[in-house]
Amino acid sequence: MKKEFYNIAKLVTQNSKILDVGCGNGELMKYITENISKDIRGIELSKSNIQKCVEKGLTVIEGNAEIDLKQFPDSSFDFVILSQTLQAFLDPENVLNELLRIGKKAIVSIPNFGHWKVRLHLLLKGTMPVTENLPNEWYNTPNLHMCTIKDFGNYCKERDIKINLKNLKFHNFYSELGIFVLEK
Amino acid sequence: MSKFKDIKKIIVEKPLKLDCGQIIDNFPLAYETYGKLNNDRSNAILIFHALTGDQFASGINPITKKDGWWNYALGPGKAIDTDKYFVIAANVIGGCMGSFGPSDISPDTKKPYGTNFPIITINDMVNAQYNLLEYFKIEKLFSVIGGSMGGMQVLQFVSNFPNKAFTAIPIACTASHSAQNIALNELGRQSIMADINWQDGFYEEQNKQPDKGLAVARMAAHITYLSKVGLQEKFGRKLQERDDLKFSFDADFQIESYLRYQGSVFVDRFDANSYLYITRAMDYFDLTKKFGGNLSKAFEKSNTKFFIISFTSDWLYPTSENRDIVIALNAIGKNVGFVEILSDKGHDSFLLDVPDFLNTVKNFLNTSYKKIK
Numbered sequence: 001m002k003k004e005f006y007n008i009a010k011l012v013t014q015n016s017k018i019l020d021v022g023c024g025n026g027e028l029m030k031y032i033t034e035n036i037s038k039d040i041r042g043i044e045l046s047k048s049n050i051q052k053c054v055e056k057g058l059t060v061i062e063g064n065a066e067i068d069l070k071q072f073p074d075s076s077f078d079f080v081i082l083s084q085t086l087q088a089f090l091d092p093e094n095v096l097n098e099l100l101r102i103g104k105k106a107i108v109s110i111p112n113f114g115h116w117k118v119r120l121h122l123l124l125k126g127t128m129p130v131t132e133n134l135p136n137e138w139y140n141t142p143n144l145h146m147c148t149i150k151d152f153g154n155y156c157k158e159r160d161i162k163i164n165l166k167n168l169k170f171h172n173f174y175s176e177l178g179i180f181v182l183e184k
Numbered sequence: 185m186s187k188f189k190d191i192k193k194i195i196v197e198k199p200l201k202l203d204c205g206q207i208i209d210n211f212p213l214a215y216e217t218y219g220k221l222n223n224d225r226s227n228a229i230l231i232f233h234a235l236t237g238d239q240f241a242s243g244i245n246p247i248t249k250k251d252g253w254w255n256y257a258l259g260p261g262k263a264i265d266t267d268k269y270f271v272i273a274a275n276v277i278g279g280c281m282g283s284f285g286p287s288d289i290s291p292d293t294k295k296p297y298g299t300n301f302p303i304i305t306i307n308d309m310v311n312a313q314y315n316l317l318e319y320f321k322i323e324k325l326f327s328v329i330g331g332s333m334g335g336m337q338v339l340q341f342v343s344n345f346p347n348k349a350f351t352a353i354p355i356a357c358t359a360s361h362s363a364q365n366i367a368l369n370e371l372g373r374q375s376i377m378a379d380i381n382w383q384d385g386f387y388e389e390q391n392k393q394p395d396k397g398l399a400v401a402r403m404a405a406h407i408t409y410l411s412k413v414g415l416q417e418k419f420g421r422k423l424q425e426r427d428d429l430k431f432s433f434d435a436d437f438q439i440e441s442y443l444r445y446q447g448s449v450f451v452d453r454f455d456a457n458s459y460l461y462i463t464r465a466m467d468y469f470d471l472t473k474k475f476g477g478n479l480s481k482a483f484e485k486s487n488t489k490f491f492i493i494s495f496t497s498d499w500l501y502p503t504s505e506n507r508d509i510v511i512a513l514n515a516i517g518k519n520v521g522f523v524e525i526l527s528d529k530g531h532d533s534f535l536l537d538v539p540d541f542l543n544t545v546k547n548f549l550n551t552s553y554k555k556i557k
Contacts, residue, residue: 017517041519047540050523054544057551059489061510061522071511 001027004109004177008081011107011165011181012036016078019043019103021065021095022085026053033058043068066090069098077103084109084177087143100161100184109179114148114172133176149178156182187247188282191239192216196315203468206302213312214282215239215274218258219266221320226556228270228322229549230313230349231258232330232337235405235462236454238281239273242266247281248453256537263546268553269326272316276309276337278462280455283312287388287455299385304461306333306469310340317348324348326556327549331355331534332501333462336469339482339509343471346486351552353545355493355534358505359479359512360470365500368408369463372401376456385457398456399447406446411497411530415439479512490520491548493541495533521548 005028012018015037020029023042026049032040041059044050053060061068065082066089080103086092087110099106111133112118121129128138136142147155149172156163162183192215199209216239221228231241233253240246241254258264264271275283278301286301293300317325328349330338335357342352358365379397381387387394407415419439423429426436435441475481490513494506503524513520525541527533533541 041521047523047526051540051543051547054491054521054523054547054551057547057554059519059521061514061520062524063522071514073515073517076517 001031004083004179005031007179008083008107008109009036011179012079012081015039017076018079018081019072019077020081020083021069021099022082023049023053023058023060024083025049026056026058026060028081028083029053029058029060030056065095065098069095069102072102074101075104079103079105079107081107082109084111086110087145087147090144092145096161096182100182104183105164106182107179108182109177110147110149110152111143112149112172112175112178113146114150115176116173117176119173131176148172149175152178152180156180160184188214191246191282193282194315194319196312198315200308200311202302202308203305204303208277208284208302211277211284211312212282212288213274213277213284213315215272215316216241217273218242218271219269221270221322225320225322226324226326227268227553228272228320228325229264229327229329230316230325230341231264231271231273232310232313232328232334232341233273233276234330234332234334235466236402236450236459237334238279239275240281241271241273250453253535256535257542257545263542264329264549265546269549272320274313274316276462276465277312278304278309278458278465280458285455286385286457286461296386296388298388298457299460301457301461303464303468305465306336306340307344309465310337310344313337314341314345314348324350326553327351327353329353329355329545330357332357332531333466335501336361336466336471339471340469342486342488342490343482346483346488349488350556351489351491351549353491353493353548354506354509356495356498356501356506356531357509358469358501359482359509360472360505361467362505366467368405368500369467371404372463373460375400375404376460379456382456385460387456393451394456395451398451398454398459399444401459402450402454403443403447406443408500409530409532411499411528413497413528414530417528479508480516483513483518484516486518488519489552490518491544492520492522493534493544494522494524495527495529495531495538495541496524497528498531498533500531 018040020042043063080099118129164181164183193212199207237253242252242258260267275281277284286297290297328338335354338354376397379394381392382394422438424438424441471482472479494503510522
């Protein structure tokens with residue numbers, strides 16, 4: 001399992017009620033089910049990923065986070081997880097609002113466009129950065145709304161969204177990924 | 185009915201109050217079982233059949249000598265694995281495979297009920313079948329499963345008996361029969377009733393059969409079970425055993441010949457009045473009605489884990505209607521999974537060899553079963 005998932009799993013509490021938005025093949029959900037909380041379910045767009053989740057015995061709903069989060073009542077989950085997909089939504093602001101409405105806390109990770117490799121790439125090569133975390137070219141990237149850790153921090157500050165992780169070890173310059181625990 | 189002499193049935197002695205107000209008792213409920221009930225009676229699955237199905241879901245139907253309607257899904261090692269689970273299937277009341285139906289003899293008139301048979305509902309069907317749990321002394325079913333009208337029965341079952349099934353798989357169904365589906369059913373009924381042999385429903389006592397009307401009803405319905413793409417791929421404009429058009433009303437096209445064949449074999453195995461009664465039951469189905477239009481309330485008391493399945497090319501019970509059930513369950517925080525299976529086989533996909541569908545059912549059942557053991 002990728003390191004990011006271990007870090008996310010550390011942030012959820014025992015036996016809490018969790019929704020994994022864009023749960024992929026269910027790797028993170030499986031780990032959390034087996035180690036932290038059985039009360040977890042996922043939403044996923046890809047039919048083949050859903051098959052993989054069902055094989056693992058996970059509860060998954062086929063759906064699109066931009067449309068299908070509205071069916072969940074306010075504060076119906078202790079944690080809502082969104083791993084590295086915020087930047088791919090047409091309307092990330094709406095999705096973030098929904099996450100904070102249905103979850104008491106939202107755990108959001110973003111690929112950091114402010115990482116030094118990204119900055120260096122653009123500075124020296126003058127082309128759109130392609131890195132391990134951002135492997136696509138400009139013309140086929142699913143990422144519509146790239147931001148930096150600093151951008152995301154500013155966004156939350158402007159909207160009074162609390163970033164509820166005191167020992168934040170993520171730095172705009174050194175971290176390829178930002179993981180945030182958000183609360184409205 | 186003598187042809188049903190050797191099939192399994194229970195006689196439900198307890199009075200059952202039907203939605204129409206009538207009370208029935210001492211009525212037959214025909215069933216079949218597959219697999220073995222384990223010692224702690226924890227591996228039982230009740231499956232519900234669709235409009236023209238029956239209790240013979242797997243193997244060979246001993247009455248029609250045809251394959252069971254769910255041979256792809258049900259059997260040893262299959263999606264619903266009868267090496268592992270004990271599967272019960274009953275014929276719905278109103279049906280024509282041995283359960284209490286309109287061709288039964290009325291004790292009052294000594295003639296077949298015909299259209300004197302009471303109108304039945306999905307709720308009545310489910311309440312009748314609940315008696316099988318008592319008969320087999322099953323405290324809680326492992327699962328309730330059904331497609332189309334069978335799916336409606338699944339929903340009704342969980343609503344009526346919220347803690348009698350660990351899991352439920354409603355497939356390609358709806359919680360509330362749509363105007364389009366009522367319209368299509370009415371088309372079938374009118375076709376039967378327009379047949380001069382129907383005789384207001386008392387055809388049996390006159391040794392007549394409204395075969396033509398029933399065949400046309402089946403032909404129309406059959407189209408709705410397929411998809412435009414599926415039909416085009418299978419038949420296109422292919423001609424039936426001829427090189428060119430005959431400039432007549434013969435079945436020039438393969439699709440015509442196919443539909444005529446489907447209609448003709450259907451009348452050999454299905455009763456016209458049962459077709460009227462069962463389609464009526466589907467039309468009356470609206471699980472939200474009792475709950476002021478709020479479907480969530482139908483499931484409020486339930487702990488059942490749902491898995492809902494729809495098919496991309498099903499325009500009869502489209503994904504949107506299946507998704508409405510998902511939404512209603514999510515609104516009250518119930519455990520529900522959902523997937524739309526990619527298939528061009530239309531509504532009939534759930535009866536056919538659609539590997540993604542069969543694997544989904546299999547994986548959901550087997551992983552859920554591990555959790556309750």
